[in-house]
Each structure stands twice: as structure tokens, then as C-alpha cells.
Ligand code: AMP
């Protein structure tokens with residue numbers, strides 16, 4: 367998944383803590399083997415290689431994450447779309463070479479993108495991709511899912527007070543002993559290394575931040591993010607950061623990516639329709655930061 371996972375957990379003794387953490391990390395490694403798009407042999411890559419052919423039966427994890435992905439695609443009118451793989455590849459290359467993707471190849475990649483060309487059969491647990499050359503990319507949802515799964519493993523082992531973080535995707539269970547919640551700081555858009563001015567206090571919830579802070583490329587004075595608008599095939603332009611709080615990591619992760627694409631007005635409307643979700647949208651403008659908050663954002667307890 368291209369990131370480092372961290373856990374904080376409280377247990378009755380060190381040995382219990384170590385064994386539980388080992389089990390949770392092993393499960394994350396297993397998920398990485400399934401969902402990585404850097405590894406040609408991952409289950410996800412093998413599935414993409416079957417695009418345009420017969421349906422493929424997949425593992426429980428892969429099926430579950432694809433079901434959720436399609437749900438969010440529908441909720442966001444396709445702003446979140448795990449079939450963006452071909453476009454992601456082109457923009458990844460653009461980040462390396464600092465050259466705009468070739469318009470013809472962009473058009474080709476866009477023709478291979480569209481969540482309606484991804485079909486799931488619940489009964490048979492199979493996946494079918496309509497066109498040869500399609501490629502799935504779970505970069506916008508896999509870390510949140512892995513955080514949820516790791517928390518569940520810890521819980522199975524009797525550890526109900528934990529935090530799991532995979533990059534900007536964090537899921538928490540009950541708070542540390544004696545504390546009302548887990549304190550999560552949200553890095554400011556400019557100067558992300560400064561102490562975070564906004565601090566949330568979370569219990570049994572998840573928070574994800576998406577944006578171009580870590581991955582973008584500047585070409586001809588324009589900044590393009592690693593998040594792609596499936597409608598245009600273009601990397602998002604301009605500097606923005608979206609933080610979503612939701613009941614679980616999978617939801618928070620996917621929605622944060624989607625709201626980046628949708629922009630503040632449409633994005634926060636979508637958030638308002640998801641039970642228990644809240645979002646903060648921060649955008650850089652020539653006159654400084656502009657922030658937008660969803661209706662429920664203010665109700666989240668702070669430090
Ligand atoms: P995140 O950091 O969770 O916002 O995920 C960003 C990653 O999601 C990118 O690096 C791509 O791998 C993938 N991605 C890019 N655009 C989209 C999109 N519109 N829908 C779903 N996944 C995307």
C-alpha cells in the first residue's frame with residue numbers, strides 16, 4: 367500500500383500486546399499482498415489482467431472492498447472510482463518525468479475508466495471487468511480498510527483500546543486509559559510540519575485526510591495531484607486537503623478521496639447524506655486558506 371502502518375494499543379501486559387500487534391501487522395501484510403498495485407502478482411493485478419474476459423472469483427477481502435468501492439462510487443456519482451487504474455498509471459509517470467501525459471493516451475485511459483464497467487456478482491463472489499486494458503486501483507480506500515481490519519484483529523484478542531494509522535488514514539477503538547478520546551491533529555495545508563492547529567477527539571471512529579500535500583507534480587506552473595477526476599481524466603489542480611470523520615476507516619478513506627474530487631459544495635453535500643460522517647475542506651487561494659465545514663463537523667469533540 368506504499369505506506370507505513372503504526373499502532374498504539376493498551377493491553378494487560380507486554381506479551382499480550384506484542385502478540386496482538388504481530389497478528390494485526392501480519393494481517394495488514396496479507397492485505398498488501400492482495401491489493402497492492404505495485405506487485406504484479408497481487409490478487410488485484412491478476413484480476414486486472416483478466417479484464418475483458420470471464421468473471422473471476424476473488425477472496426473475501428477483495429470482494430468486500432470492491433462492494434464498498436462501488437457503493438461509494440454510486441454515492442459520489444463516480445467521483446470515487448476504483449477503475450481509474452489506467453489514468454493513475456499515466457499520472458504516476460507524469461510525476462516522474464514532469465511531462466504532461468500524452469492527450470491520446472489520456473483519452474485511451476479515460477475510455478477504460480468507469481465504475482459501471484465493473485460488475486460484482488454477490489452469489490458467486492466474482493468480478494468482471496468489461497474491457498481489456500482496464501485496471502483497478504484501490505489506493506483511495508485500501509489503507510482505511512486495512513486499518514479497520516487491524517482494529518478488528520486487536521479486538522478479537524481482547525484489545526479494545528487501540529489506534530491504527532496507515533499514512534493519513536486512522537481508525538480508533540476505545541480511548542487510552544483515563545482519557546476521553548484519541549487526540550488527532552490535522553496538519554495545516556501550508557507548513558504541514560508545524561504543530562496542528564486543529565485537534566479532534568475521537569472514540570470508535572475513523573479519520574482520513576486526502577489531498578496533494580505529499581504527492582503532486584508541477585508542470586507549466588500548474589500543480590496536479592495524484593487524485594484524478596474520472597470525468598476529465600486530469601489530476602486535480604490546485605492545492606486542497608480534505609479530512610473526513612466517519613464510523614469506520616474504509617468509509618472515511620474513500621469519502622476523503624471523493625470529496626477532494628467533488629469540491630467543497632458537492633462534496634460536503636454528499637457527506638451530509640452519509641450517517642455519522644463529517645468533513646473539513648481546506649483549499650489554498652491566492653488570498654490564503656479557505657475552509658468549508660460540513661454540518662456535523664462542528665459537533666466533533668475537540669481538544
Ligand atoms: P487517498 O490518498 O486515499 O486520497 O488516495 C489517493 C489514491 O487513490 C491515488 O494515489 C490513486 O491510487 C487513487 N485514486 C486517484 N483518483 C481516484 C479516484 N477518483 N477514485 C478512487 N481512487 C482514486
Ligand code: MG
Nearest residue numbers: 506619620623
Ligand atoms: Mg482515500
